[in-house]
Amino acid sequence: MAGVVPRADSPGTDVFASPGGFFVVRSDLGCFLCVPHCHAPEAPKLRSLHPACRGGAHYVGDGACVCILRGDTFHRTTDLSAAPSPDPFPLHPSCRGGDHYASWGGCFSIIFLARGVVLSVADLTTGAEAEETPLEPASRCGLYYYAPDAFHLAFLHVDEERGLRSQVFSSSGHQEDLPVHADVTSFFPGGLALVHGGTFGTWECIKLIQNETDGPLPGSYEITRQVGHAEEKLANWTFSAAGSPAPSDLSVALLQAQFSLPPAYGGLGLQTGQEEWEAVAEEEEELRVILQPHQKLFWWQYRLGLGARPVLFCRCLKVTRSPAPPANIPLPRSDARAVGV
Known part of the structure; x- marks a missing residue:
């Protein structure tokens, strides 16, 4: 089975959850998707992404706002279709270089896969109330991470038999595996092949x-x-x-x-x-x-x-002159190592 391109290999692509629903951002397409839940059958809504909101390294829902992280700074916006705040906010040194970011329960979670830890902070600019917890090995294989509610983290992964799944987990070790709806899966880079075939x-x-x-x-x-x-x-x-x-x-x-x-x-x-x-x-x-x-x-x-x-x-x-088809491919090769802008 084909897979979904990981966030790290698709610059400008990310997911997050907020009170407004579950979001998938595609900078390369210039738009984003919103649905109440990634496994829900409700028709997802598509909207254009403001040019100034494209190309973020990470997109993190923070209540009514979205944080767009680039390098060692981030911008805030209340609507990805509108321009973000003109002045960037600095990321605290302890909050830099994370593999994935999420916001839940009034704090931010920064996932460092190589170290196998989740760093929780109250504020990305100050790093206040920092606390590290270990990330179980089974939870280190995610393509994208997000917080579906105030008590759990979740990651997306591809099951060879069942397609794109959302694995919800908590500090207590409880895990729940849910299917990602086909209309949501199709929007991910590589998702069309999962839903319709290669x-x-x-x-x-x-x-x-x-x-x-x-x-x-x-x-x-x-x-x-x-x-x-x-x-x-x-x-x-x-x-x-x-x-x-x-x-x-x-x-x-x-x-x-x-x-x-x-x-x-x-x-x-x-x-x-x-x-x-x-x-x-x-x-x-x-x-x-x-x-x-x-x-x-x-x-x-x-x-x-x-x-x-x-x-x-x-x-x-x-x-x-023979019934054998031509051997050449008449289209130019792409740089298939990344799909972002």
């Missing part, structure tokens, strides 16, 4: 012409091909009239990001932004060729798909 790229034969005579055969042939994006409903997301991305734009951005990921995350490691991403349309082309005696020519078109469905019909055509 991506694929293949050459499809769209035309075969042959000469079954013993002499040369000149002729004119019509080649019809589909070009563009076959629109698919990726999830049951709610788009508000204002302050949200266009559904078609988000669908394209998500698919482009998925195709660019390495195979471990259900991608192909390919750049597709240069392809035609408008709605699928048919194009016709007239070919004039002279077929030699008993010759066959195969016309191939490259297609990309998600699960079992083709979603992008590329412009590239190849001609072969």
Whole structure:
């Protein structure tokens, strides 16, 4: 099973919980998702991310505010669709360099995976009331961490059989494993492959012409091909009239990001932004060729798909004299080591 890209390998992507619900931030897409609970069936709402709120190393819900951490400072905002506070707040030295951050029960929790500890502080700027507690080995494998309520921490992980899960744990050692809803999973980098199946790229034969005579055969042939994006409903997301991305734009951005990921995350490691991403349309082309005696020519078109469905019909055509498809991949490779901005 493909996996979800960890926060550390997806700059600008993070999760947090607040009284307003569960949030997933995607800086690379320029938007964020909000749902009452990550395992709830309610339709998630999508909104645009303010440019000044993009690219945070961590996003931490703090009551009615969100802290956006970058380096050794952070900004606050009450709405990720609006500009944050102009002046940064300094992070206390003891609060710097955490692998994950969360806010719960009136304090901040900073998770240091290498040390296997959770540092709790009352204030990120002063480090006041600092207290360290050990992090159980079973709780060190999370992709993302957040606080679902005032008494627990939770992390997201991928189960090979059951998909993306939320593991809720507490200092008492009690743990609860809950499924992350498919509409939420689909928004994570790599999540489309978990919900719909991995991506694929293949050459499809769209035309075969042959000469079954013993002499040369000149002729004119019509080649019809589909070009563009076959629109698919990726999830049951709610788009508000204002302050949200266009559904078609988000669908394209998500698919482009998925195709660019390495195979471990259900991608192909390919750049597709240069392809035609408008709605699928048919194009016709007239070919004039002279077929030699008993010759066959195969016309191939490259297609990309998600699960079992083709979603992008590329412009590239190849001609072969054998029924074996071309061996090359006609799209440029992406930098599949990271997916953020």
